[in-house]
Amino acid sequence: MKAEMKPAPNPRKRFKPIAAIALTATLAAATLLPAHAIEPFTADYKANFMGMEANGQMTLAREDRGRWRYSLNVRNALADLSQVTVFEVKDGQWRPLSSNDTNKVLVKRSRKSATYDWARGEARWSGDVKPDRAGPIALRPGDMDALLINLAIVRDLAAGRPLNYRMVDDGRIKELEYTTAGQESIDIGGEARTATKVVSDDGRRQTTAWVVEGIPVPARIVQRNKNGDSLELTIQALH
Numbered sequence: 001m002k003a004e005m006k007p008a009p010n011p012r013k014r015f016k017p018i019a020a021i022a023l024t025a026t027l028a029a030a031t032l033l034p035a036h037a038i039e040p041f042t043a044d045y046k047a048n049f050m051g052m053e054a055n056g057q058m059t060l061a062r063e064d065r066g067r068w069r070y071s072l073n074v075r076n077a078l079a080d081l082s083q084v085t086v087f088e089v090k091d092g093q094w095r096p097l098s099s100n101d102t103n104k105v106l107v108k109r110s111r112k113s114a115t116y117d118w119a120r121g122e123a124r125w126s127g128d129v130k131p132d133r134a135g136p137i138a139l140r141p142g143d144m145d146a147l148l149i150n151l152a153i154v155r156d157l158a159a160g161r162p163l164n165y166r167m168v169d170d171g172r173i174k175e176l177e178y179t180t181a182g183q184e185s186i187d188i189g190g191e192a193r194t195a196t197k198v199v200s201d202d203g204r205r206q207t208t209a210w211v212v213e214g215i216p217v218p219a220r221i222v223q224r225n226k227n228g229d230s231l232e233l234t235i236q237a238l239h
Contacts, residue, residue, distance in 0.1 A: 040061050114169070
């Protein structure tokens with residue numbers, strides 16, 4: 001995917017990568033299956049970020065004590081974005097335990113960390129956060145962060161459940177609703193595949209994802225912010 005070069009963005013504007021998107025038949029119905037039903041993967045993407053081509057990658061890897069590490073990275077000459085969420089499968093739910101969000105745009109860097117303490121029932125944030133975004137925020141069963149909702153959309157779409165979520169992320173609570181917008185044919189490695197299109201718009205950001213059966217990661221993602229920033233990811237390889 002190519003795009004004309006745009007003027008360099010204001011480095012003080014922070015772009016939040018991938019609010020909540022994704023897909024997978026492999027991860028489907030995980031609320032009804034044990035943790036080992038989730039399979040590790042690495043997906044390489046061609047990306048377009050801030051008007052320039054970029055490299056993107058999503059990974060899901062096992063950690064100790066039955067935990068999982070889910071990450072997203074996008075890099076080009078202007079920016080280096082990284083999100084990592086560690087989560088567990090508990091009582092049929094995916095529960096975030098911690099997250100780290102690092103964004104470098106030109107010479108400006110932002111780092112934020114979150115802890116989800118389920119014993120205390122609260123989430124807190126540290127790093128480059130405003131005082132009113134540090135928390136604590138009371139947790140409810142089923143709460144997830146933005147990145148983890150990516151996987152939940154795939155799980156729930158495959159199971160035929162509503163795509164409604166309570167996102168606890170970046171010091172805020174947000175109710176998200178994704179709707180299906182029909183099916184489209186998309187090109188993956190030179191092969192036409194049928195994808196289910198899902199869309200969410202929270203007033204500040206519109207996210208569209210294309211779900212392809214048998215692919216455990218987003219086949220294509222388009223995220224557009226109201227301030228004009230955009231991020232596009234198209235899968236190139238799956239390992």
